[in-house]
Amino acid sequence: MLLGVIADDFTGASDIANTIAKGLPGQGGLRTVQYLGVPSTTADPEVEAGVIALKSRSIAPEDAVHQSLRALEWLLNQGCSQVVFKYCSTFDSTPEGNIGPVGEALAEALGVKGVVACPAFPGAGRTVYQGHLFVRDKLLNESGLENHPLNPMTDADIRRWLGRQIESGVGHVGIDTVYKGPAAIASALDDAAKEQHTLVIVDAITDDDLVRIGEAVADHRLVTGGSGIAIGLPANFIARSLAKGEGSATMGVEGPEAILAGSCSGATRQQVDIHRRNHPTLAIDVAGVMDGKIAPAELTSFLLANQGRAPLVYSSGAPDEVQAIQARFGREKVAAALDNLFANTARELVTAGIRRLVVAGGETSGAVVSALDLGALRIGSEIDPGVPVLLSKGDEPVALALKSGNFGAPDFFAKALERLAGR
Known part of the structure; x- marks a missing residue:
């Protein structure tokens, strides 16, 4: 290396x-x-x-x-x-x-x-x-x-x-x-x-x-x-002739898809707004999560019921909404609760057969990939600047796109799912 x-x-x-x-x-x-x-x-x-x-x-x-x-x-x-x-x-x-x-x-x-x-x-x-x-x-x-x-x-x-x-x-x-x-x-x-x-x-x-x-x-x-x-x-x-130089490989996997968005950045909120015009979306009731009324099973059920339609669940909110929730429950507690929700949802989705997964938000992505424990990931082609296709190894590989909150074009979510399929 x-x-x-x-x-x-x-x-x-x-x-x-x-x-x-x-x-x-x-x-x-x-x-x-x-x-x-x-x-x-x-x-x-x-x-x-x-x-x-x-x-x-x-x-x-x-x-x-x-x-x-x-x-x-x-x-x-x-x-x-x-x-x-x-x-x-x-x-x-x-x-x-x-x-x-x-x-x-x-x-x-x-x-x-x-x-x-x-x-x-x-x-x-x-x-x-x-x-x-x-x-x-x-x-x-x-x-x-x-x-x-x-x-x-x-x-x-x-x-x-x-x-x-x-x-x-x-x-x-x-x-x-x-x-x-x-x-x-x-x-x-x-x-x-x-x-x-x-x-x-x-x-x-x-x-x-x-x-x-x-x-x-x-x-x-x-x-x-x-x-x-x-x-x-x-x-x-x-x-220095220590490496030959290779380009990023085009790779992906066909299969059921899901999108999880935990970022509250302006770019992600715009991407959510654009995606929900033509695709099924579910907004997470953060207060309900904090009160124990929202569980991973609800998110998983929605995503699995809408297979083939690029379904999205999101907790992204405007700054004033986020501040109000944080003031009510505490910033660290809200962040931890949402991380756990997304992590457990991702685990249930992959167990149920999801093979293409797009995740928006650095903290959310960290929680998801930690929960999935996929091991080393191969680097594929670029979806948008700073966001490549990631592919796990094994007989049932999972293709991932992990997007920092502020990254990606307005149509990122639909585009990412196509790239994760190798298209």
């Missing part, structure tokens, strides 16, 4: 796995597998990139550090010469959050400083300019992410945000340096290391900027960022 990734949630893991498997146009990527948690056995020797999906974004920092260090140990034992710590392209993290502590712990374990921190993903509208994170044409804290139910982002200055989480100062490499090319970027990172900056925010506005950054860190043992930071990394291994 050449390249290892530690991802702090499951949708983010499939996002960066897709980036690595796809690689640059005309060059191809690496043979990539996504693991659900830290594996207990060694990797297949043909795997060139291993992506470990953790559910560590919103847990206690000390627990996130512990899990990430375990993942690092496994990846190093597989022979990885470079490791990426992948977090959300919208930096979903409270001031007491995990990005800084995990990044520092990994850097200390590897004995490095001057480590890139770049959440930019231009293909999904996330860019970093002068240390500030934008979502398309809006600052992060004006993009709707300030209303995130678990990790509200109220400051677009990610240098300042990250500085609240770590003890060492946060460095910055501006876009003017990035434009000068890989050598200038590498020199700036070396200077940051000499100044004892462990993590360094690096500006990126386009994919070309990310390619330059990727070339600059070819010899770095640790890189951190969103999935975009991996755009140029496979090319480094291909250039």
Whole structure:
């Protein structure tokens, strides 16, 4: 294994796995597998990139550090010469959050400083300019992410945000340096290391900027960022004849289908609105869930009764609705109850024969795949930027699409089901 990734949630893991498997146009990527948690056995020797999906974004920092260090140990034992710590392209993290502590712990374990921190993903509208994170044409804290139910982002200055989480100062490499090319970027990172900056925010506005950054860190043992930071990394291994470069394979499975949406993002709510115009949908009564009146069997029954019609169940609500429910029952209790509901529903669906499953929302996806325990997942073709087809192994494989809340085109759900069938 050449390249290892530690991802702090499951949708983010499939996002960066897709980036690595796809690689640059005309060059191809690496043979990539996504693991659900830290594996207990060694990797297949043909795997060139291993992506470990953790559910560590919103847990206690000390627990996130512990899990990430375990993942690092496994990846190093597989022979990885470079490791990426992948977090959300919208930096979903409270001031007491995990990005800084995990990044520092990994850097200390590897004995490095001057480590890139770049959440930019231009293909999904996330860019970093002068240390500030934008979502398309809006600052992060004006993009709707300030209303995130678990990790509200109220400051677009990610240098300042990250500085609240770590003890060492946060460095910055501006876009003017990035434009000068890989050598200038590498020199700036070396200077940051000499100044004892462990993590360094690096500006990126386009994919070309990310390619330059990727070339600059070819010899770095640790890189951190969103999935975009991996755009140029496979090319480094291909250039050194350590990998041949392969494209993402088209694969899928026919069979019954279901869609579960737990994200409350604006993009997911729009996708739900569009899908329910022509397909059966069921809105989850969250208060009923909290009162014990809604069980997985009700959701499963609806989805199975509407086979062949792309049925969807969702808990997605507008920010004011979400805030009212959280105020009534408690944010953590609501999140845990919905995670359990979706997890148990997914388990019942697969047991009943569902073979194509689309899941929206990072926390929801984490709960679902943890419950299904499907093992290593193969990476297929891209559905929309950042969302690939995932296929489990075995005699009865399950095809999955794990969508971060803000990802995907308006018609994502119907399109995803087609792609999961290999069409």
